[in-house]
Amino acid sequence: MHFSIPETEVRSDENGSTYVAYNIHVNGVLHCRVRYSQLLGDLLLKLKHGRNVLLFYFLPVVRQDPILGSSEMFNSFLRKAQQETQQIPTEEVQLEIYLFSGQKVKVNILTSDQTEDVLEAVASKLDLPDELVGYFSLFLVQERGDGGCTYVRKLQEFELPYVSITSLHSPNYRIVLRKSYWDTAYDSDVMDDRVGLNLLYAQTVSDIERGWILVNKEQHRQLKSLQEKGSKKEFIRLAQTLKYYGYIKFDPCITDFPEKGCHVIVGAGNNELNFHVKLPSDQMKEGSFKVTRMRCWRVTSSQVPVANGTANPSSSSKCDVKLELAFEYLMSKDRLQWVTITSPQAIMMSICLQSMVDELMVKKSGGSIKKKKRLNGSFQRSDSQQAVKSPPLLDSPDPSREQVVKLSTKLSSVSLRGLSSSNSASDISGNDFHGNYAFEGIGDDDL
Structure with a gap:
């Protein structure tokens, strides 16, 4: 996950006292707003970190730590902060999850339910077996005017899907159910x-x-x-x-490979990033970067001033966030090279890369992505997943829930409406960008 704090705000509490609030962005989107003292009291002290840790470096470091970053304590802190920031009370609501059949599933959840809770509620209503829940994930997508959609991100365990979709204040965003594996x-x-x-x-x-x-x-x-x-x-x-079965395609963006300023369409799948590049000479080239040949990658963000459309020079200028994904790639046996992609979807690309690596490591260790059976055939909330209460949030309603209705029989067949066709001869082709050397396996040093 990509954590950043692009700005701070001076705010007032209920007593009229002012304080500095840090706006924490996760994956380029405002996730929560916290005081430094709140972070110290709710998280730092519990994790036994010193007060001299800088907030701007603390969150990314904790998230990357394999133990702290995946801890329920850290995720619970972020979920609570997200709900308090958006001031959405804990109550029972109905959330719509879209399917690729054109249908949508309406599930009764709590606004404080985390991603796994919502996913399991959808699976229960669809009558999807418990052991297959791990094969699917919830994704946030943005519908475009041309009928297409942009994958914004995969919903994570540290966020509340209802709060995430509601806080966007736009009907163009949807939560969809999609398979989350690559093999x-x-x-x-x-x-x-x-x-x-x-x-x-x-x-x-x-x-x-x-x-x-x-x-x-x-x-x-x-x-x-x-x-x-x-x-x-x-x-x-x-x-x-x-070709490209199981790939996720991203919106057109910019890359510095093989030349700076090249327009590119990136696809993620089959344990690789696929490039369709338009060179400055208008020549089209295609190539693939295998995840097993990537030594490392990073996502960086920067503030880019944009014109505010006013003639008043004293007016505060607005800034856009520029996101870049850069990875160091083994071009040949002895040559590593950095490749950079500039795209608003850079974080989603990074998530795809990480999930590919995770899946390869699970397969190498002989593990399985199947989800373990839940107790009594239903999911149970831990104490930290119950109602999040803090003013002005409301108390949780009665925990008893209306029994969900199965929709498995309502998944109608899908027709190939306007299925596009193309001749194989017109497919863009070209040599792979990488060399012939490949890793024999995946290890900590390889990735």
């Missing part, structure tokens, strides 16, 4: 379940329709035939053989 071998596990099959099928159709998966005329004909027969598994298996 297509896991598709078999998902397709063995009827609900999982429907979810994966709908997502595959959607990715083809928006052009994320390349399809030529003959493949288009075969897909239509399988769809008319209702052969969803065969449809997915054919899609698995197509």
Whole structure:
């Protein structure tokens, strides 16, 4: 996760006393607003860190620590601060989660429910088996005017989905359910379940329709035939053989490779970042950067002043946040090179890279992404996940919940509306950017 504190505010408390509030941004979005003393009292002292730790460096350092960064104490602090900042009371609400079939699932949750709670509520309503919950995640997306969508970020354990979507104050943002793994071998596990099959099928159709998966005329004909027969598994298996199956595509952005100022469309999938680059000469090139050849990567943010549209020079100027993803790549056996991508989605790209590495490490260790069965077939909130109370927040309602209605039978089939087709000959092609040397395996030194 990318933590930053781009600005501070002078605010007044209920007694009229002024104080400095630090606006903590997570992944480029305002997450919470805290006092320095609040951070010391609620978090630093509990973690036994000294008072001389600088706030601007403390949060990133803690988040990157494998123990502290994933601790419930740290995540609970961020969730509580997020809810208090947005001044959203703890109460029962209905949250809409969108599916790629065009349908939406309405789940009854608490405003203080964290991401895992909401995901499990969606899975319960869809009748998705417990062991398959870990194959899916909730993503925040922004709908564009052209009918497309921009993936903003994957919702994390330190945030409250209802608060996150509500605080954006825009109907263009949605929370969608999407598979969260990269290895297509896991598709078999998902397709063995009827609900999982429907979810994966709908997502595959959607990715083809928006052009994320390349399809030529003959493949288009075969897909239509399988769809008319209702052969969803065969449809997915054919899609698995197509270029860019399972990739997430990002909006056009800028890169410094192979030359500075090149326009590029980046895709994440198959344990790589794929580049479609337009050179200054208007020549198009394609290449891939394997995650196993990346020594490290970082996300940086900077403030870029923009014109405020006024003639008054004393008016405060506004700033845009410039985000960059840079990774050090093994171009050849003895040559490392930094590659930089300038994009508002740089953090989402970083999240994709990290999840690829995590999945590879789990697979190498013989682990599984399957979610362990929950007690009594339902999820239980820990004490830290209960109602978050602090003025002006309200008390939590009665914990008893209305029984959810299963929607598994309502996942209708998806039609290939306006499925785009392309000739394989017109596909952009070119040599990979990297050399021929590859790591034999993945280890701490490799990543």
